[in-house]
Amino acid sequence: MATKSAVSARRLRLAVELRKMRERAGMTSTEAARTLGMGGGALSNIESARFGVSPERLRAMARAYSCSDQAFVEALVDIAVDKTRGWWETNQETLPSGLLHLAELEHHAVALRTAYTTHISGLLQTHDHAREIFRQVIPRPTPPEVEHRVSHRIRRQDIIHRTDPVPYRTVIHEAALRMRVGGRNVARAQLKHLLDMSEREHITVRILPFDVGAFPGSGQSINYMYGPVPQLDTAQLDQFHGPVLLDAEALLEKYRNLLDVVEATALSPEKSRDFIHTIVREL
Known part of the structure; x- marks a missing residue:
């Protein structure tokens, strides 16, 4: 409460x-x-x-x-x-504080970067994909709890749909693309949505294929939110017990450098779209 x-x-x-x-x-x-x-x-x-x-x-x-x-x-x-109340505050009674903080920081960010190995970024997920992800949370949430989390995740996506969208760059590993979350039809719809979003001018999607082998930060999901000045940047890591927010300057520099290396390792945006098309055809 x-x-x-x-x-x-x-x-x-x-x-x-x-x-x-x-x-x-x-x-x-x-x-x-x-x-x-x-x-x-x-x-x-x-x-x-x-x-x-x-x-x-x-x-x-x-x-x-x-x-x-x-x-x-x-x-x-x-x-x-700033005394304004964000939409996320209405979820204080139903969602963990970590999810509310993430939505708040994304809303105020001037730019976003993410890297995911086994998941597609929440900002680019469909309703059905997100619903299946939340059904797998341990301990198992109730159906109403699942729907609260899905609604929250989809509402977070407003930042890339509004008239002044936040510039967004993400790197996604092939493993996340090939996981048939929710079954073949849900997976196909999710990949097509990812393709559609990747065509937007303010969104850059890069894919890390299995062929690249090991890479820095493999296994770690990273959300990086740029503040109005570098000192107010925030890195968010997904852990089993919930999201962890980092603001120490040395750690922020580490994760900026890590994201730079991961982006340089990934396919170009154009080749990434071709790669996603190939996986869609294989489903």
């Missing part, structure tokens, strides 16, 4: 970035609170996302911490002042 303690992904990220900013300045929370003229408890509440922070206070914190990156500071201000 939703509670007042439910905190959005971006508000959590704001709190994390303010704490990291203070730590980079070499200041303890006590020193920072004294410099800012505020109580230690208030600063702790801001850094744990229990309290919000005003633009004026945020800019004062940046000055106190000697942060001169104005683009970064203003990007944080944008998060602090």
Whole structure:
């Protein structure tokens, strides 16, 4: 059930970035609170996302911490002042917080990149394909729970269908294409949908055929969401227990480099479409 303690992904990220900013300045929370003229408890509440922070206070914190990156500071201000409620918040009582955070971060991303070995990206799945995927979740969800998750996944796809779609690049392994999720008819419809989506100007689909052999990051699904500034990028990894969000700068750089290598290893978009056509004909 939703509670007042439910905190959005971006508000959590704001709190994390303010704490990291203070730590980079070499200041303890006590020193920072004294410099800012505020109580230690208030600063702790801001850094744990229990309290919000005003633009004026945020800019004062940046000055106190000697942060001169104005683009970064203003990007944080944008998060602090954003009071809009996203559609995903209506699912707080029915879906895990990880899925809600993913939808929120995708919605606010300026660009997206993904790489999948055994699955087709959720942003490019059909209703029937997604429904079969969620039926396989352990522990088994009830039919209403499955439908809630399918609806959420399809609603996430708004970001690539809206009038100002998010630029999206994905790499998909041949293994995911050949899995007959839901049977022959569902699999064929899914591949045809993937082909249709790959023709859109803002979507790039690349295929990694079995022939490439081993490659960096094999076995790991990666969602990478670009923020308004590089410091606010987020990488999301799918784990058995649920999605994991990463924001450490070293890890973000690692996954950007990994995606670069995987894309360079994959077929070109044109050859990828030909490859998908071939698999469709074989079904």
